[in-house]
Structures are given as structure tokens and as C-alpha cells.
Amino acid sequence: MKTYILKRLGQSFLTVALVVMVVFLLLRLMPTSGYFERDDYINMDEAARTEYLRTLGVLDNPFVAFGKFVAGLSRGDLGRSISVYPRTQISEIIAQKAPYSLAFGLSAITISIVVGLWLGIAMANHKDKLIDGLGTGYIVIVRAIPSLIYLFLIQIWVSGLLGWPMIFYEDQPVSWILPVISIALSSVAWYAIWLRRFMVDEENKDYIKFAISKGMRRKYVMTRHVLRNAAVPIVQYLPAQILLTISGSLVVESIYSIPGLGGLLVYAIRQQDNPLVQVLVLLFSVLGVFGVFLGDVLMVLVDPRIKLAGTEKRKVQA
Amino acid sequence: MKLKHTMAEPAPLQMDQSTRTHGDVLLSAQDMVIEFNLRGRLLTAVRGASLELRAGETLAVVGESGSGKSVLAKSFLGMLDKNGRVRSGSALYRGLDLVGLKTEDDWLAIRGKKVAMIFQDPMTALNPLKTVGEQIREVASLHRGLGKSEARLLALDMLSRVGIPEPERRYSQYPHEFSGGMRQRVVIASAIACGPEILICDEPTTALDVTIQAQILELIKGLQRDLGMSVLFITHDLGVVAKMADRIAVMYAGQVVEEGLSSEVFYDARHPYTWTLLASLPQLGIKGDELFSIKGTPPSLFKTIKGDAFAPRNPFALKVDFEYEPPFFDVSPTHRAKTWLLDPRSPRIEVPETISRLRSRLTETRAEELAGKAADLAARTSRTKKGGGR
Ligand SMILES: Nc1ncnc2c1ncn2[C@@H]1O[C@H](COP(=O)(O)OP(=O)(O)OP(=O)(O)O)[C@@H](O)[C@H]1O
Ligand SMILES: [Mg+2]
Numbered sequence: 001m002k003t004y005i006l007k008r009l010g011q012s013f014l015t016v017a018l019v020v021m022v023v024f025l026l027l028r029l030m031p032t033s034g035y036f037e038r039d040d041y042i043n044m045d046e047a048a049r050t051e052y053l054r055t056l057g058v059l060d061n062p063f064v065a066f067g068k069f070v071a072g073l074s075r076g077d078l079g080r081s082i083s084v085y086p087r088t089q090i091s092e093i094i095a096q097k098a099p100y101s102l103a104f105g106l107s108a109i110t111i112s113i114v115v116g117l118w119l120g121i122a123m124a125n126h127k128d129k130l131i132d133g134l135g136t137g138y139i140v141i142v143r144a145i146p147s148l149i150y151l152f153l154i155q156i157w158v159s160g161l162l163g164w165p166m167i168f169y170e171d172q173p174v175s176w177i178l179p180v181i182s183i184a185l186s187s188v189a190w191y192a193i194w195l196r197r198f199m200v201d202e203e204n205k206d207y208i209k210f211a212i213s214k215g216m217r218r219k220y221v222m223t224r225h226v227l228r229n230a231a232v233p234i235v236q237y238l239p240a241q242i243l244l245t246i247s248g249s250l251v252v253e254s255i256y257s258i259p260g261l262g263g264l265l266v267y268a269i270r271q272q273d274n275p276l277v278q279v280l281v282l283l284f285s286v287l288g289v290f291g292v293f294l295g296d297v298l299m300v301l302v303d304p305r306i307k308l309a310g311t312e313k314r315k316v317q318a
Numbered sequence: 319m320k321l322k323h324t325m326a327e328p329a330p331l332q333m334d335q336s337t338r339t340h341g342d343v344l345l346s347a348q349d350m351v352i353e354f355n356l357r358g359r360l361l362t363a364v365r366g367a368s369l370e371l372r373a374g375e376t377l378a379v380v381g382e383s384g385s386g387k388s389v390l391a392k393s394f395l396g397m398l399d400k401n402g403r404v405r406s407g408s409a410l411y412r413g414l415d416l417v418g419l420k421t422e423d424d425w426l427a428i429r430g431k432k433v434a435m436i437f438q439d440p441m442t443a444l445n446p447l448k449t450v451g452e453q454i455r456e457v458a459s460l461h462r463g464l465g466k467s468e469a470r471l472l473a474l475d476m477l478s479r480v481g482i483p484e485p486e487r488r489y490s491q492y493p494h495e496f497s498g499g500m501r502q503r504v505v506i507a508s509a510i511a512c513g514p515e516i517l518i519c520d521e522p523t524t525a526l527d528v529t530i531q532a533q534i535l536e537l538i539k540g541l542q543r544d545l546g547m548s549v550l551f552i553t554h555d556l557g558v559v560a561k562m563a564d565r566i567a568v569m570y571a572g573q574v575v576e577e578g579l580s581s582e583v584f585y586d587a588r589h590p591y592t593w594t595l596l597a598s599l600p601q602l603g604i605k606g607d608e609l610f611s612i613k614g615t616p617p618s619l620f621k622t623i624k625g626d627a628f629a630p631r632n633p634f635a636l637k638v639d640f641e642y643e644p645p646f647f648d649v650s651p652t653h654r655a656k657t658w659l660l661d662p663r664s665p666r667i668e669v670p671e672t673i674s675r676l677r678s679r680l681t682e683t684r685a686e687e688l689a690g691k692a693a694d695l696a697a698r699t700s701r702t703k704k705g706g707g708r
Contacts, residue, residue: 206442210505213395214457214512215430218422224456229447304492305446 005297012289019285020278021066027274028062034272035082056082058274069278079275084268090279094261098246101253101260104176105245108183113234115184116191123192124199125222135192142189148251151182155255168256179256183249195230202226236299240291247284341373344548345394345433345516350407350417352389352398352572361619363389365572365627366407371516376542376549378559378580380595381569384616387552390569391518393417394433394550396425411516430512431461438521440502444493451477451489454508461512476507479544481537499530503537510541517542518550523558535561556599560584565652568592571616571627578653585677588647588655590632597672626658634659634667 032053033041044052053059057068072079078090085093123135141150158178159166165175199222202208211221248262265284268276300306352364364386371377379387392398394409396419409416411432419425437443444453454473458464464472470489477485480503493501502522509517519538523531535558542549551562559566559580566583568576568591576589587593594612614631617623626632629639638644638658647660658664 206437206439207445209397210435210437210443210508211445213397213429213435214460214509215426215428216457216460217426225445225448229445232447303447305494 001300004300008293008296012293015289016282016285020282023281024066024069024278025062027272027277028058028065030272032058056274069275073282078279081268081276082273083271084264084273084276090276093264093276094279094283097248097259097261097264100258101248101262102246104179104183104252104258104260105248106242107180108187108249109242109245111180111184112187112191116188117195119188119192120195121199121222121227123196124203127200132196135196139189139193142186147186150185151251151255154178154182168258175256179252179258182252182256194233198230198233199226202229232299232303235302236295239294239298240288243287243291243294244284246287341375341548343370344373345371345409345411345550347390347394347409348407350390350393350409351405352386352393352402353405354399354402356401359620362405363402363572363619364393365619365623367569367572367574368407369567369574369577371548371550373515373548374542374546375564376539376551376562378551378553378563378566379569380552380554380556380559380566382554382595382612382616384619385569386572387569388520391435391520391550391552394516394518395429395435397435430457430509430514432514433516433518434509434512434514435518435520436502436505436509436522439525440498440505441525443505444501444508446493449490449492450496450504450508451491454504454511457508458511472511473507476511477504479510479541480504480507481533482507498526499534502526502530502534506534506537506541510545510547514547516548516550518552520552521554524553524555531558538562556595568595571623572619573627573656575628575657576655578649578655582650582653586649586653587673588649588653588660589628589657590634590659591628592655593670593673594631597670626656628657636664 032049035053035056035058036044036049040052041049050059057065060068069079076091078094081088081090081093119135123132126132155166155178158164164178165172167175168179169175203222203226208221208225211225212218246261247265248258248260250263250266252258253260253262261280265277265280268280347370348368349366350364350368351362351366354361354363367386367390369377369379369390379391381387389398389402393404394411394416396416398404404417407417411428416428419428444450451470451473454476455466455469458469458472458476459466462469462472474485474489477488482488482500482503488496493504496504506522517538522538523534526534538549538551539562541547549562551559553559563580565579566577567574568583568589570591576583576587576592578586583592584596587596598612612631617627617630623643625641626635626639626644629635632639636658642658644656644658644661646654646656648654649660659667
């Protein structure tokens with residue numbers, strides 16, 4: 001187990017390093033005109049432009065620049081934003097925005113697990129009945145219609161109907177509800193459809209039939225055997241999903257004016273705010289890769305069939 | 319050269335009369351009709367099958383693939399697929415008609431406790447994520463109302479009973495740590511942990527290799543003897559049947575077409591379909607005998623079948639076979655067959671050479687074994703009678 005964890009940690013580290021390096025180099029290939037405001041660019045002469053680019057560090061040898069970036073990181077210095085929040089410490093930007101994305105994301109995950117799994121179980125237990133039909137309808141709508149459309153409809157109609165504020169106000173808790181639900185909608189559908197299929201598939205397996213033929217109640221078999229087994233794949237993906245909530249929901253945060261991290265990366269790339277892009281890419285890839293790593297480790301703990309090199313037990317003979 | 323012989327010729331091996339009327343009838347299925355709804359079309363998988371299972375005996379149900387063996391057996395546990403139902407007939411278990419059981423609660427009184435079933439593939443019959451011990455303990459607490467530690471002891475006992483070495487260690491292992499044969503032993507242990515009176519084995523050794531097969535068959539036999547269970551043994555392997563069965567029921571196209579003591583069916587089969595089955599015994603090693611390699615395919619179960627379902631494939635078919643379904647004709651008090659050939663009005667036919675040759679071969683090689691089996695059965699039956707079940 002220990003060697004496995006060390007090996008996987010090493011792999012994760014390499015992956016992150018590679019991602020960050022590639023993004024760093026790609027950023028240097030962007031046209032330099034993108035670093036200027038339109039008016040500035042027209043008003044500056046060639047020398048002033050070069051001077052400006054030099055202060056940005058864009059003209060440095062990319063490898064030297066990368067070294068500087070890494071050295072800064074090791075000192076805990078994430079650098080300053082250039083164009084999105086001029087001259088603001090990036091660590092400060094993240095510290096301010098991340099809590100919003102995290103809070104909304106985690107609430108939404110909790111809801112989607114609770115509601116999604118409940119819906120999936122109900123649909124599997126009443127296959128081809130009313131609830132299954134309603135659930136399927138919901139899933140199809142959520143997955144087939146572009147989210148922007150129904151999210152807007154919810155924002156406008158539901159808030160109007162209930163008299164709730166249309167956008168997010170930090171001091172009005174009711175205004176938090178619709179964004180959370182909006183983020184959860186599609187993952188509720190995802191969990192429900194997945195669990196329904198899992199349960200229906202498992203129900204036709206021999207071990208379930210055998211269990212029932214031995215006189216166990218269907219309900220007991222469903223909870224103690226099927227649901228328990230469903231935990232394995234869930235446990236594998238959950239850590240990455242939880243950690244990545246920090247990146248925020250682009251659409252929901254923008255329509256409700258939530259000051260989270262959602263969309264910040266896209267915006268920073270468009271503005272060619274290189275330091276900000278670098279840090280965000282680093283952050284998201286570390287969290288993503290670490291989440292996958294955690295998922296794999298948890299999976300080993302819950303699924304006895306997965307044997308690890310190094311912990312391989314003596315193969316048992318007949 | 320073909321041997322002439324009349325239908326009334328006595329069986330070459332007479333078994334002791336006392337072994338013919340062994341224990342009481344435990345399960346009696348009469349005229350079972352089971353149908354499935356397949357996208358609006360009705361498939362009649364079992365078309366009026368009847369069989370009886372007596373206390374302490376092993377009844378083998380044989381027949382080619384699709385003849386309805388599994389479907390019939392599953393109906394005794396209320397485990398038909400959702401699109402299937404028993405349309406008519408009765409299955410009396412100690413006076414209780416299983417066909418009348420509808421709700422899960424009704425069936426809970428039967429499943430496991432009274433009737434348990436072992437499936438064909440031991441690789442898929444266990445939950446891969448639970449230890450084998452847990453899976454046995456679970457049924458032990460359920461059916462015997464035992465607390466955790468008592469149920470654990472019982473599970474350990476079951477594991478050693480089915481011949482698993484080091485049960486203490488094996489208890490907390492997962493199914494993937496067991497080989498196929500060992501897994502089938504675990505499956506058997508968890509079925510008998512319920513304490514059933516009837517054990518249905520649906521091709522329990524088909525998925526295993528030959529040496530393991532023999533061990534599992536021995537195990538089932540031994541357990542049956544020790545626990546006084548009745549076994550309904552489904553297979554298409556007549557070699558296995560010869561080893562296991564006290565009595566045999568031959569199924570064709572959803573009906574039982576011949577039924578008798580093992581010796582009667584092996585030595586004195588009367589239904590042409592049974593002949594084709596016997597002729598396919600690899601043990602006989604007869605080559606180039608074209609007559610009895612079975613031709614054609616079973617009838618479609620979607621249509622109503624007119625006359626004898628086997629007629630189109632039967633080289634001995636009479637005109638009447640295509641018109642009227644034959645009734646059962648008794649050959650002996652324990653042996654009957656559903657073929658017009660047994661009607662006194664039918665012409666005498668020559669029993670195919672293969673079959674008569676088979677008789678002499680079997681008589682040579684099997685007489686001893688069958689005699690042993692008869693004694694064995696007598697002993698078992700007297701025990702079940704005394705014990706009044708379990
Ligand atoms: N759920 C179902 N829906 C439709 N048809 C079914 C269903 N289950 C079984 N059948 C049909 O019933 C018939 C009998 O099936 P059954 O499984 O009892 O055969 P079997 O004698 O056990 O054969 P095998 O030796 O291959 O196991 C087959 O024609 C099969 O296709
Ligand atoms: Mg079958």
C-alpha cells in the first residue's frame with residue numbers, strides 16, 4: 001500500500017508539472033498585441049511597447065521565466081495579476097473568491113448526492129412506473145436542453161414566483177437557494193440515471209437472484225448488497241468532484257453575479273493575464289489530479305478485488 | 319442386425335420393490351403451464367409438466383436446452399422472470415399450493431427455509447464485495463434467528479461441512495480469492511445454511527472442469543445423505559444423472575415425457591426422445607450410428623403444438639402422433655411414458671440397435687453400482703421417515 005501511494009503520488013506530481021509547463025509555454029506563443037489595451041497600443045510607439053512588454057516579463061527566455069515562476073512558488077509568492085485585477089496579489093484574489101465557489105459547489109454536491117441517489121433508487125425500485133417516467137423526463141430535459149436556457153428560466157420565473165431576489169446578495173440567505181439548486185440540477189440527473197442503471201443491471205445478476213432465492217427480502221438485498229456495491233464507483237469519483245468545486249460554475253455564477261472563481265480562468269486567458277492563468281491552471285490541475293489520486297486510494301480500500309503490486313497476497317489455490 | 323423385442327419385455331434389472339416406494343411425496347407439481355410475455359407474444363415454456371419429488375430422493379430432470387427445466391424449477395421458488403407467470407397447474411409442497419403464493423411475504427416462508435437453489439455459475443452467484451463468511455452468516459441469522467457470534471459459528475461449520483479447509487481463515491476472504499470449485503462449495507454452504515428440505519441444483523457443475531465436477535457431485539450426495547434433503551437435480555449430462563439420480567424425469571418442449579426409477583429409464587426407456595438422449599451417451603462410444611443422432615430442432619414454443627411435440631423429429635412417429643397428444647402410459651408402478659407407442663393398439667416396433675446394445679452394456683457395468691444405490695436410498699429413506707423431515 002505504501003509503495004503504491006508513493007508511486008501514485010510521484011505520477012500525480014509529474015502530471016501536474018507537465019500540465020503547468022505546457023500551459024506556460026503555450027502562453028508565450030500568444031501574439032504580444034494581446035497584452036495591450038486597444039488605445040494604449042495605438043498611442044504607444046514601438047519602443048514604449050517593447051519597454052512595456054519587458055516589464056511584463058513577456059520577452060524573457062521562456063525557460064528562465066519558468067524558473068522564476070517556480071522559484072516564486074517555492075517562496076509562497078504566486079505573483080500579481082496584470083490585466084484582470086491590475087497589480088493585485090493573486091493569492092489575495094483566490095482567497096477572496098474561492099470561498100464562494102466552494103460554498104455553493106459543496107452545497108450543490110450534497111444536494112445532488114442526496115436527491116440524485118434517492119431519485120435513482122426510487123426509479124429502480126419502481127421501474128416503468130410513474131416515478132420512473134417522471135424521473136426519466138427530468139433527466140432528458142436537463143441533459144438535452146442547453147443549461148443556459150433552463151437556468152435563465154429558473155432565475156426569472158421561480159424568483160418572480162416566490163418573490164426572491166434575482167441575483168445573489170451575501171446578506172440575504174434566500175438569494176443563495178436558487179444558485180445552489182441550479183448548480184445541482186444536472187448532477188442530480190447524473191447521479192439518478194447512473195444509480196438507476198446500476199441497480200437495474202445488478203438486479204439481474206446471479207448473486208442477487210441467489211440472495212433472493214435464499215429468502216432475503218428484496219429491499220434488504222437492494223440496500224445491503226446492491227447499494228453497498230454502488231458505493232465503489234461513487235467513492236472513486238467523489239474526491240475529484242469535491243475538490244474541483246473550487247473552480248466554480250461559470251454559468252450560474254455569472255447569471256447570479258456571484259463573485260466566485262467560475263469563469264475567471266477563461267477571462268484571464270482572454271485578457272492574456274499570464275500570471276493569473278498560470279496560477280489557476282496550477283491550482284485546478286493539482287486539485288484534479290489529487291482528487292483522482294484520492295479516489296483511487298479510496299477505491300482500493302473499499303473494493304477487495306483490487307490488488308496492489310507490493311501487497312499481492314499469496315494466490316489461494318483450489 | 320436389429321434385435322426384435324416386444325414392448326412388454328421386462329426390465330433387465332429388477333430393483334427391490336421397497337426402494338420404489340420411498341419417502342412421502344414432498345413436492346407434487348401437476349399440469350404446470352408457465353408462459354412468458356415476450357414483447358406482446360406469448361411463449362409457453364412449460365406446457366403441462368407434472369413431477370413428484372419424494373422425501374430423501376434425488377430426482378434428475380433431463381432434457382435438451384430450452385426444454386423448460388430451469389423455468390419449472392424456478393417456479394417452485396417464485397423466481398420466474400418478471401415477464402413470466404404460472405398460468406395453470408398446482409405445485410403442492412406439504413399441502414401448500416406454491417402456485418397460489420403471490421406476495422414476497424408469502425414466498426419468504428418457502429425460499430431458503432424449505433426450498434433452496436444452487437445456480438450454474440459459481441463465479442457470479444456470490445457478492446464480489448462481501449466476504450464469503452458474511453454471505454453465509456447472513457442467511458444463518460435470517461433463517462435460524464441466530465445472533466452474530468452464533469451465526470458465525472454456524473457459518474464456519476457450514477464451510478467445513480462443504481470441505482473447505484481452514485474455514486477460520488477462509489471465512490474472511492472474498493469470493494475472488496476462491497477457485498471455481500471452492501466457490502461452488504461456498505454457494506452450497508450458503509444454500510444449506512438455510513436448512514432447506516429441498517435443494518434444487520440447476521446444472522451445478524456445468525461451469526466446472528471435470529475433476530472438480532466429480533468432487534462437487536460427491537459433496538452434494540454426501541450432504542443429501544447427512545441432512546436428509548431431497549434434491550431436484552437439473553442437467554443435460556446423462557453421465558451425471560447416472561451418478562446422482564434415484565429417479566429421472568425427461569423433459570421435452572415443456573413437458574415431462576418419461577419418468578421412472580433411474581434403472582428403469584436407463585435400461586428400459588420407452589419414449590423415443592429418451593432413446594435419442596441415451597444414444598448420445600459418450601460412454602457408449604458407438605460411431606457411425608446415424609439412426610439416433612437427433613435431427614431437427616425442438617418446436618417453437620410460441621405456437622400451440624398439435625399432437626406429440628416430438629413427432630416431427632421422431633423416426634417412429636405414427637399418424638396419430640401428429641393429431642393427438644399422447645397420454646401417459648404406465649410401464650410399471652414407478653415408470654410411465656407419454657408416447658402412443660405404448661398404446662396396445664400401436665404396431666410393435668423394433669427397438670433401435672443402439673438402445674438394445676446400450677442395455678446390455680449398462681447391465682454389465684452398472685448393475686453393481688445401481689444395487690449399491692438402492693441400498694443407499696433405502697437407508698436414507700428410513701432415516702427421513704424416522705426424523706420426520708428435519
Ligand atoms: N424471461 C423469459 N422470457 C421469455 N422466454 C423465456 C424466459 N425465460 C425462459 N424462457 C424460455 O423458456 C424456455 C425454457 O427455458 P429454460 O431456461 O427452462 O430451459 P432449460 O431447459 O433450463 O435449458 P438449459 O438446459 O439451456 O438451461 C426457453 O425457450 C426459453 O427461451
Ligand atoms: Mg436451464
